[in-house]
Amino acid sequence: MGDVSSCSTLCPLTSLLLLIQLPTGGPTEGFFVAGPSDPIVAVLGGDTVLPCHVFPPISAEDMELRWLRSKSSEAVFIYQNRVKQDEGQMARYAGRTSLVSDFLAQEEAAVRIQRVQVSDNGLYTCFFRKGGFYKGASLELKVAGVGSAPQVRITGPEEDGVRVVCTASGWFPKPQVQWRDLSGEKFLAFSEAHSQDAEGLFSVEVALVVRDSSAGNVTCSVLNTVLGQEKAMAIFIPEPFFPQASPWKLAFSVSLTVLMALLLGAGYYTMREHFRKLLVMREKENLRLVKEQDWWMEEEVLKDTDELRTELGWRKSTYLAAWRKAQLYADWQKEKFQACE
Template sequence: MVCAAASPTLTTASWCLLCLPLERFHVFGPSGPIVAELGKDATLPCSLFPVMSAENMELRWFRSNVWESVFTYQDRQERHEELMAQYAGRTSLVGKFLSEGEASVIIHEVQAADNGLYTCFFSNGVLHGQASLELQVAGVGSAPQVHILGPEEDGVRVVCTASGWFPEPQVQWRHLHGEQFLEFSKAQAQDNEGLFSVEAALVVRDSSAGSVTCSILNPILGQEKAMAIVIPAWRKAQLYADWRKEQFQAWPVTLDPDSCSHEIVLSHDKTSLTCHHDGKGGEYTVLGLEGITSGRCYWEVEVKSGDRTQWGLGVWRKDEKNRYSANSPLKGKWVIGQYNYIFQAFTDPDTTLPIRQFPHRVGVFLDYDHGDVSFYDMTDGSHIFSFPPESFSGALLPYFACYSGDVSMTLCPLEAGPQKPSVPMNNPPSLEEPTVSP
């Protein structure tokens, strides 16, 4: 009971009113954490026991101290004097159950900085109570991007990157059949909005691994994004273009005018093409003049195109039936390129390639005898993509395609050496270890 001291100015009725017992109350919050996704709304509920009206009470939701106000309700209205800047215009009261002792504050468009502990405070001017609440903010960021960096020690270094996650995500590397790699390095950083970027590097020492998968997991939401990458059974000599060139025959490509779409213009020496495609009427293509039926050879192509252009290049199996078919190995084409504003390999389904920027000089490496078609960024020598090995049949020709926009492609001059083998190479040297050309 709370009773005011006697006062000569108080009437008997007033004195009796002040001496009425005030019922004690307790404030309760949720029993467990409140989970909210980035960008969505979060509700912080509190209630009184026993049930009584909170309409005339002072209500506060705050962070570490009472002056770090998230929301304040006093004298039947919202008060903004002590509101933290990050919550300005982002909080509102659900007050329709105040008469029943229930009140909730909504935080709109949750941010990473909203993550953490809160306190809700109820006071009737004499008695007060409070309860603690935990808000767990969670967000799923970008899908992982995986690429091969190159050889390291006795294996291949593979790097996985992702951004925009909260809280710090869990990273796993898995074998083809699901077993986890236990040893890999990981680094993380937070941006200005508090979101996490991660980079995880794995050294694959098993040359028969086939493929590895990087998965990024949000531990609160239980949501995962993953990407796999094929690890060819190569040694160091195959991981960098400069090393592979020592084992491959330079193949100066001549473009075949008879295979050229009318919309493509060839240079006088048949080593470059230009194309303007309005995006209608399918693909415009041109082929290399001479087919490859054995051995190892490579050629380099400089590509000039805009962000909105679409093009492809690679290898085509000589078969008139598949000339204008879909781009995929199943249709006799091993092609990569820029399509729908992303860089991809035309597999079935398409494979988005994890590159930092579109390559402007692409090396195409064809190992006919081992069934391998691989692509490299010849600017920095890094590996772009390798199609799964298969058994080739028939002649394979260089392939160039324009799907939309203005595109030019030029066959780059190659290093000195035989201009073109009259007979395809047989019994090429082993790729197991690097060798030095004479």
């Protein structure tokens, strides 16, 4: 019976280690462990329970109980010697897990996980050991969260229609987004983009080009497929927004052409006035420079004239002084010669 009781749900390495450490006991000690047949659904931020049943019905109070993550075989919760064992537990489950002790005497054991996170989503294995006999079963936890209500806005004309965009955030798992018209018919052609934040929550942006001017209201709905919960928002698109229903494109083109012509004319006039003002300023500046140059030349001429007058006066005074000396000398000579006679 030891071969029959091998845990098919554990990975090969874990099974090997368990077989080495825990040799199977005799047929009288045998039991089976079963997990829920359907996935367990947990809401983000809430609490959930991971139960496993023992067959035939026996108490699990004196058993060693372990809940592991199936992919990594790391411990989520360990119960041994009738107490919780913290050693070996994954860090992200510390302080968030506890044993539902009320079930132990009812051939059932369950672990409660508090404050459910996106990282809790996935497969688990519950492992039961009594004496030298062990058995395990697998169970799946589906984490789900409903995020913000969708926000819908019109972004403008595009491809002979009107482009509308729907955005929502904080959803898990990736939500399903649908566009519907007033009659409930789905729009099939739209673009969709998703992203995940650091906590693993999804944001979505979905764009739709509405080409039917009679569509009226369009509704964007965001659905959490796990919880079956949906949030929606509708927006009304006025008929004049559509190019088929109004000559807005032609009017826009004509208006744009006229506006461009006016802008060009205003620009030309402004440039012409600017150049004219520059020319007048340059002429004024040239005239000022000419006047300033004439003034300096006149000042230089006056200065040279004054210098010439000064030099001429000096020369004249020097000449007169020399002439007077010559006259005096002549008179002196004449007096001297007369005295000698």
